[in-house]
Amino acid sequence: MPEPVPGGPLSLRVPALAELELLLAVARLGSLGQAARALGISQPAASGRLRALEQRLGVRLVRRSPGGSRLTDEGALVSEWARKIVEAAEAFDAGARALRGRRDSRLRVAASMTIAEYLLPGWLVALHAGHPGTAVSLAAGNSATVAGQVLEGAADLGFVEGTEVPAGLDRAVIGHDRLLVVAARPHPWARRRIPVPAAEVAATALVLREPGSGTRQVLDAALAPYGGPAAPLLELASTTAVKAAAISGAGPAVLSELAVAEELAAGRLTAVPVAGLDLARALHAVWPAGHRPAGPARDLLSLTRRPRDRPS
């Protein structure tokens, strides 16, 4: 059982989003009063909020002067960390809005779990920035249900992983996903520069998602010619749990590159080169055959389409 958070819940130690937004607004606009107006609060409220923020952190974030306010060096650093939170909150909001508007939305999207988790929020933020009026609704499921909803007309646009697309749907490749074998630094595979043979991967106990999950199916199929995957070291029900296990050194894991991009960049995990395995799968947008996406669906699609991948 993981620790129930030493030092109390995060929410007591991390400033509220409103305070972080204020800091960013001050950084952007150069004055407390303007930032206050931008957030729809009074100037004294902004002054108080910022003072509370500085007191909680024990650091001076802003150099006030009659004529404006400017971030200190520490303030710049803190505001970058804060920006990460705010960006995650924007993605959350974009996703939540889409999830909320059930029937009456102008653009109904259905997406597979992986795409809905990692890609869609970013697209929706961009869509909202470019086409503010667009209301989107979202249904998430596996590839089969997504295809079904698009076929039935319950969704205007679908996003699926995997290679087979049912008849009756047109599709466009919007990107590629790839399962990666990843390992934390203590593991020998993390030092490999010479690719690990596929047969060795197939014979090794790995940290995996549970059977039935999309990534597990792809892996099982890819490893079948080599004797199938060995009995898993751990079988976990969520991508995050698999990541955590791999990072803590339980053993090598197999995950979508979308899920581990950040860990790879920060060096918490290393991609293990593998020889003779094709774990790539295309990401497709799908829509009813013949009905080329128009209006909002076209807007969204144009945000997602990669230039080198043309629709069929």
Added chain:
Amino acid sequence: MPEPVPGGPLSLRVPALAELELLLAVARLGSLGQAARALGISQPAASGRLRALEQRLGVRLVRRSPGGSRLTDEGALVSEWARKIVEAAEAFDAGARALRGRRDSRLRVAASMTIAEYLLPGWLVALHAGHPGTAVSLAAGNSATVAGQVLEGAADLGFVEGTEVPAGLDRAVIGHDRLLVVAARPHPWARRRIPVPAAEVAATALVLREPGSGTRQVLDAALAPYGGPAAPLLELASTTAVKAAAISGAGPAVLSELAVAEELAAGRLTAVPVAGLDLARALHAVWPAGHRPAGPARDLLSLTRRPRDRPS
């Protein structure tokens, strides 16, 4: 009073961290009451919070039953988005704690801005997980000041970018950073598979950080043999502003790969292959010559060291 932001500030539309933490705790522990205890609040408070969260989102997140509570499909999706926010908040907290504890900390770290922004919070989270007692203080600055602080004994461990390390310091390579030329999809460079010649990069107006910034210095030096960088298309004071400009299609930009890892993974930006330019720079940990890091400094160092890079 008007609201200049469409839909009002994020803080009014995104649930507070406490609510997101609760959702994750429920997902992890399987019951409202246990989650409440883990967060140190009463069970009715948890019930109320969760109800408020579901009402705000307009979606049922949890299936209650006598015997426990389980996430719905939408709940699983929302909790993944929430997890992103909470992880960003954990990184913020780790950084903020380090920034706050000024003198009395057991481990004093000095780091360059880029490392302090993108890498250090993750390390501190990991350090806190592995060695809960460690108190860390952080000073951020450019590479020269970091080296100075370590030399003076004002910091136990330093992290710098760049190749030159002053005498009197031992160092270990802990990773590599690389400036990338990035472009959004509309730009022709985003479709290039054949590398762009360095001379063409040097002749093209780019979106850049302001002169004096670390990344700008590296770029200027690298492009000098080819006639130096052309007059910038835009000169912006923050990494985020440069990213935003590039994503919105202003033109190609040059940024640290640490700063754009997420945008590359999500396809919002594309790395442009460039021929004949070496924009890589090693990331070093540094400490006073002869005094091999011990205790907390060693703990932190072991979290950051990549296996294929051995200390001198």
Added chain:
DNA sequence: CCCTGGTCATAAGGCCAGGTTATTACCCGA
């Protein structure tokens, strides 16, 4: 059979965080 221990929801009461308005102080440029 019913008691016990687990789940969760509802009700009533109280506290305090954070907002508001009004006012003061400061600085700069016209």
Added chain:
DNA sequence: TCGGGTAATAACCTGGCCTTATGACCAGGG
């Protein structure tokens, strides 16, 4: 010297959110 910008302080008030107390429901065991 006066207006328009900056930010800070004071006094007041509202309402969100927590607490405790209680009730309904369900499963398992004596």
